[in-house]
Amino acid sequence: MAGVAAFDEMGREGEPARALYRKVARWLEETPAELLASRRAQAEYMFRRIGITFGVYGDKDAAERLIPFDIVPRLISRAEWRKLEAGLTQRVKALNMFLTDVYGARRILNESIIPPELILRNPFYRPEMIGRRAPHDIWAHIAGIDIVRVDDESFYVLEDNARTPSGVSYMLENREVTMRLLPDLFARHSVAPVDDYPDELLACLRSVAPRQDRSEATIVVLTPGLYNSAYYEHSFLADKLGVELVEGRDLFVEDDQVFMRTTLGPRRVDVIYRRVDDDFLDPLVFNPQSVLGVPGLIGAYLAGNVTIANAVGTGVADDKAIYSYVPDLIRFYLSEEPLLKNVPTYRCREPDGLKYVLERLDQLVVKEVNGSGGYGMLVGPHATQAQREQFAAKIKADPANYIAQPTLALSTCPASFDKGVAPRHVDLRPFVLSGADSVRIVPGGLTRVALKEGSLVVNSSQGGGTKDTWIVDDIEDED
Amino acid sequence: MRIRISHETTHRYAPPARMLIQNLRLTPHGFDSQYLLFWRVALDIDSAIKTSEDAHGNVVSTFSHHGAPIERLTVTARGEVETSDSAGVIRGTAERLPTDMYLRDSPLAHVNGALRAFAIESAGGAQDPLDALHRLMAELHRVMSFDPYQTDDPDSAAEAFALRRGRARDFANIFIACARALGAPARFVTGYRAFEEPDGEAGAHAWAEAHVPRLGWVAFDPTVCICADPGYVRVVVGFDARDASFASAAHGMSDDTIESVIRVEQARFQTQS
Numbered sequence: 202m203a204g205v206a207a208f209d210e211m212g213r214e215g216e217p218a219r220a221l222y223r224k225v226a227r228w229l230e231e232t233p234a235e236l237l238a239s240r241r242a243q244a245e246y247m248f249r250r251i252g253i254t255f256g257v258y259g260d261k262d263a264a265e266r267l268i269p270f271d272i273v274p275r276l277i278s279r280a281e282w283r284k285l286e287a288g289l290t291q292r293v294k295a296l297n298m299f300l301t302d303v304y305g306a307r308r309i310l311n312e313s314i315i316p317p318e319l320i321l322r323n324p325f326y327r328p329e330m331i332g333r334r335a336p337h338d339i340w341a342h343i344a345g346i347d348i349v350r351v352d353d354e355s356f357y358v359l360e361d362n363a364r365t366p367s368g369v370s371y372m373l374e375n376r377e378v379t380m381r382l383l384p385d386l387f388a389r390h391s392v393a394p395v396d397d398y399p400d401e402l403l404a405c406l407r408s409v410a411p412r413q414d415r416s417e418a419t420i421v422v423l424t425p426g427l428y429n430s431a432y433y434e435h436s437f438l439a440d441k442l443g444v445e446l447v448e449g450r451d452l453f454v455e456d457d458q459v460f461m462r463t464t465l466g467p468r469r470v471d472v473i474y475r476r477v478d479d480d481f482l483d484p485l486v487f488n489p490q491s492v493l494g495v496p497g498l499i500g501a502y503l504a505g506n507v508t509i510a511n512a513v514g515t516g517v518a519d520d521k522a523i524y525s526y527v528p529d530l531i532r533f534y535l536s537e538e539p540l541l542k543n544v545p546t547y548r549c550r551e552p553d554g555l556k557y558v559l560e561r562l563d564q565l566v567v568k569e570v571n572g573s574g575g576y577g578m579l580v581g582p583h584a585t586q587a588q589r590e591q592f593a594a595k596i597k598a599d600p601a602n603y604i605a606q607p608t609l610a611l612s613t614c615p616a617s618f619d620k621g622v623a624p625r626h627v628d629l630r631p632f633v634l635s636g637a638d639s640v641r642i643v644p645g646g647l648t649r650v651a652l653k654e655g656s657l658v659v660n661s662s663q664g665g666g667t668k669d670t671w672i673v674d675d676i677e678d679e680d
Numbered sequence: 681m682r683i684r685i686s687h688e689t690t691h692r693y694a695p696p697a698r699m700l701i702q703n704l705r706l707t708p709h710g711f712d713s714q715y716l717l718f719w720r721v722a723l724d725i726d727s728a729i730k731t732s733e734d735a736h737g738n739v740v741s742t743f744s745h746h747g748a749p750i751e752r753l754t755v756t757a758r759g760e761v762e763t764s765d766s767a768g769v770i771r772g773t774a775e776r777l778p779t780d781m782y783l784r785d786s787p788l789a790h791v792n793g794a795l796r797a798f799a800i801e802s803a804g805g806a807q808d809p810l811d812a813l814h815r816l817m818a819e820l821h822r823v824m825s826f827d828p829y830q831t832d833d834p835d836s837a838a839e840a841f842a843l844r845r846g847r848a849r850d851f852a853n854i855f856i857a858c859a860r861a862l863g864a865p866a867r868f869v870t871g872y873r874a875f876e877e878p879d880g881e882a883g884a885h886a887w888a889e890a891h892v893p894r895l896g897w898v899a900f901d902p903t904v905c906i907c908a909d910p911g912y913v914r915v916v917v918g919f920d921a922r923d924a925s926f927a928s929a930a931h932g933m934s935d936d937t938i939e940s941v942i943r944v945e946q947a948r949f950q951t952q953s
Contacts, residue, residue, distance in 0.1 A: 307778075322784040328735035328777055328919075453699060455744045457730065485703045485928040486734075496930030497701045500742055503732070 207610045208352045209624050210275065221278050221673065228386050229273070229615060229622050237617050240272050240382055247378050252433070268371070269666035271616045274379060274386075275627060275648040279393070282644055282672045285348065285356060285631065288541030290640045291531060293344050293633045296363060296518045298534040300340035303517060304330045314533050315526050316550070323523075325516030327479060329486060333503060335512040336409050337637035342510040343402070343474075344633045345369075345647075348541070350612045357542045357609065359628065361527065363519040364511060365476045368647040368667075369632050370434040373398060373441070375669040376645070393644035393672040399441035401634055401641045402474075406442075408636035409508045410471040418471040420444045421461060423452070425477050425493045435476050442474075449477070454497030457504040472508045473498075479513050522570045525604060545607060549600040558605040559596065562589045565605040567596065582608060611657055614668065616650060626651045628659050629670065644672040681764075681910040682717075683874045684947040687757040687884075689927070693934040696749030702929040705916040706757035707731075707739040708871070712772035714914060719759030725750060736867075736917050736924075737776040755927075760947055761913055768907025770889060770897040770914070779891050782865035786919035789857040789868070792838045798823075799858035809864055810892045813900060816858050821905035824851060837920075849886040849921045851902040856888050856920060865891040868924040869899065870916040872944045882944040886921065887912070913944070 211222040218226035229237075248267055277285075302309050303320055310317045320326050345366030347359040376395050380387050403420070410418035424435035426448050439446035445461060452470065453460055460467035475482065481491040483498040501507050517523065525546035528539040547554040547565070558565060567579040579592040596603045613624035631646035648668040649659035659665040687706060710716040721729060727743045734740050785791070791799075802819035803812035825845040834840040837857040840850035852868050859866035866888055873885040887901035887908065899908035908914070918924025929936070 317778075317780060318783075321778055321780045324785070326781075328781060331735060332776055453746060454701060455746050456728070457742070484930060485701065489922070489928060497742070497744060500703070500730075500732070 207624070207626065208350065208612045210350075210612050210614045210627075211624075214624075221276050221675070224386070224389050225273065225276065225615070229617075234621070237272070237622075238619065241617060244270050244272050244378055244382055247381070248374070251374060251378075268661045269652055270375065270378065271625075271650055271652070271666050271668045272379070272382060273615050273617050273622070274383075274669045274671045275614045275629075275650075276390075276671050276673055277629075278675045279672060280675050281356075282393075284540065286642050286644075288356075288539070289346055289631060289633050289642055291535065291537060291540050292346060292358065292361070292527065293341060293635055293640060295527065295531040295534050296344065296361060297338060297340050297635060299530045300512070300515060300518050301334065301338045302534070304333060304335075304514060309530070309533060312533075314529050315523070319522050320517060323517050323520060325479075325514070325520055327514035327517075329499060329503075330512075330514040336411065336505070336508050339409055339635050339637060340512040340515045341518065342405055342409065342512075342635055344511075344635070345630045346633060348629045348631065349609060349627075350629075351610055352612075355542060357544050358527070359544060359609075361519040361524065362630075363515040365478065366630070366632070367431040367434050367476070368630055368649075369398060370437040371667050372632070372643075372645055372647045372670070373437075375647075375667055379669040390671060391674040395643050395645040398632070398643045399438070401643060402438070403442050403444075404638075405634040405636035405641060406472045406474055406508075406510055408638045409510065411505055411508055412471050419461070419468060420472040420474065421447045421452075421470055423447055423449070423473050423475040423477055425481065429476070431476065438474075444474075449492065449494045452495045452498070454495060454501050457497070457501045457506055459495065459498065459501050459507045470507060472510060474510050479516065482509070482513065521568065521604070544609060547605045549596055549603040549605065554605075555596070555600050558603070559593055562593060564607065566608055567592060567603055567605040570602050570604055580608070614648075614650065616652065616666075616668075623654070625654075626657050626659065627668065645670045681874065681876075682760065682762050682947040683872070683911075683913055684760045684943075684945050685758065685872055685913065686941075686943040687872075687926075688941045689755045690939045690941075691753045691755075691929075691931075692937045692939075693749075693751060693753070693931055694937070695934055696751040697745075697931045697934040697936075698749050699744075699746050699932045700750060700753065700929070701744040701931075702742070702755070702927055703734075704741040704743075704755060704757075704927050705734070705738045705870075705924075706755070706926055707741065708759075708761065708913060708915040709737070709739065709773060710761075711770060711914075713764045713766035713770070713910070715762040717760040717762055719757070719761075721755070721757045723756075724754045733776070734923075735776065737774055738916050738918075738924075763910040763913065765910050768899045768909075769895055770899055770908075773897070779865050782867045782891065782919070783860050783863070784919070785860075786856075786922070788836045788920035788922050789853045789860070789866075790836060790838060791857045791861045795838060795841055795854065795857050796861045798841070799861040802858070803862055809862075810895065810898070812862055813859060813864060813890050813892065813898070816862065817855065817900050817902045817905055820851065820855055820858070820902045824854070824902075826851070826903055847886075848901075848903040852886045852888045853920050855890075855900060855902045859888070859890045867897075868918050868920045869914055870918075870921075870924045870926060872913040872915070872942070874911045874913070874944045874946055876911070876946065883942045884926075884940075885912070886924075889917065 212218040341363040345362040350356045407415045422439040459470040480488045481493040484491045486499040531539045549555045565581045611626040616625040634641040648670045652666045729741045802816045806812040827845045837853035840846035856866040889897045916924045
């Protein structure tokens, strides 16, 4: 947090730039301020023209807002990426195995790796899926894993997103804009391409289609509609995939088969890439008030006639309460040591954890297991003694409800502003595609940047922006 | 007791519905104290019924219709069961979910502060879980008044408890919320109730089941303040009234006016069938 010296990915001011960033550093040095300013203006103009926007709930004046884009690319070396890639593959594999297990034999509970109540009472553990298997045992077809780095060596997973992760449209658009904006800088690096993401996604979705002839499979993107904050991305992806963008009312179910209404009559649907939450998928099974879903969809799904991606019930794998167990899941299901680190998490449900946390409340962030949106949270270093004492009493009253983590110093990257170039904190969300045949990861991801000075909050709803992420070859000519 | 049931539901759609889909939970399972003699679910439209099981293991009959507009639809469930006395203990059911899942919070049986306080006070520190649940049932029956024609239409346990009156479903939701607060897995039951003597009250009914160590599931009816006797025909179970309903349906944009005729009678004096 504030006051902690963060690792800068380019190198701190006054120090020579890290080898990876040498060309970016030189470019920032040599480019006149006016030129950078005009590039920033051009970038904004391009994003407005593309129409890539982000809806902010409860803000009528800014119903559709542009997410700020920072023109300075964020670089990760090929060698670093290879390590990340292996770690991501391992992690998502374990999450899928975990889902197969919790909805199946529940070995993980029977062998006391995870306390049963964390699963059984978890609202995202869907009773409808118990005793069922997802096609090919793939549940989280599309996962977005949030990663931060704290030094030259260490990457940490901050959060797993295994429901309907968004942001991939920014990864693709940021690259297009950057290539047009900074062709020279781009040409001076050997940057791994990201533009085959739609093809990879299509291949992934095809691979899990229930039909024998998978090339014939009809795939659709299911959106909650125009008023969803990620609607732009839904229509963008449907367009890039070359498939229909549908809302619930465009689909219907007859005899456990899903059909899409088209001008040429009903057409059978095989795979639904849904961007609608579980609760709203089928009013006959979930929320009866929902008008976003398709009545009968779950029946068709359980009959094996349609594949839903991501599967129903994946929320139990990316829950805050489960996060701290992911390294254990990797060891349990794969008999491997985790390649990516978890932020150390102390569970107050365990006596040792409780003792540790109570002794170090001034250094830790304490979170309620089932809390969300910062509710019921203590940021130790920023709290007063009285607040800490009050919180300690709450923890002691119900230890199982609390976890604690150290405050992390997220790395920074240079960002370009009117007043010059300054370091800002960043994270990274790569997208992991799991199909019946293989795991695919496009080299790159969405880098989010906290544009406010000193801020660690990268969320777009709170003043965060994005950057293009370059995975670059390590050995570069010194031109 | 041998019980004959006829449950007829007539839907009138305005404008006539071009698409219909329903999940019917109108078929009971048999278990140790409930034996199915026969059971049949039928429609008066030309549509195939598929049978499956839902998360709780309830029998689900699904049908769908697309095309020619339908103005009127009648769903009929008819059957006969033979029940025996088990002092409310339910044995021999096929359980799909781990028992402890019935401890989880559910939308209509959510425990608020008032319900939690009431549960603890009602149990009065009883050490034996069965004893605590009996006390809860008695206290709930005492403080709530039964109002089958409840017009305020409270949805959740908390709302009904605040009013201190409700229908059988409200009594059951409240009992479930409180039982879970006391640490007992609990669930909602929808079914029918018959009486020894011909009685106007026979018909559809709702009650609760709570899981007691060593005994298993026990059926409590807080509306009447008894454990289920042979007059109870158990059809659907769920976390609360929301997922333990007889049917969930979708009918496009049409309005649906529903009329139900339920006959539940003792089949002892049957002449011929």
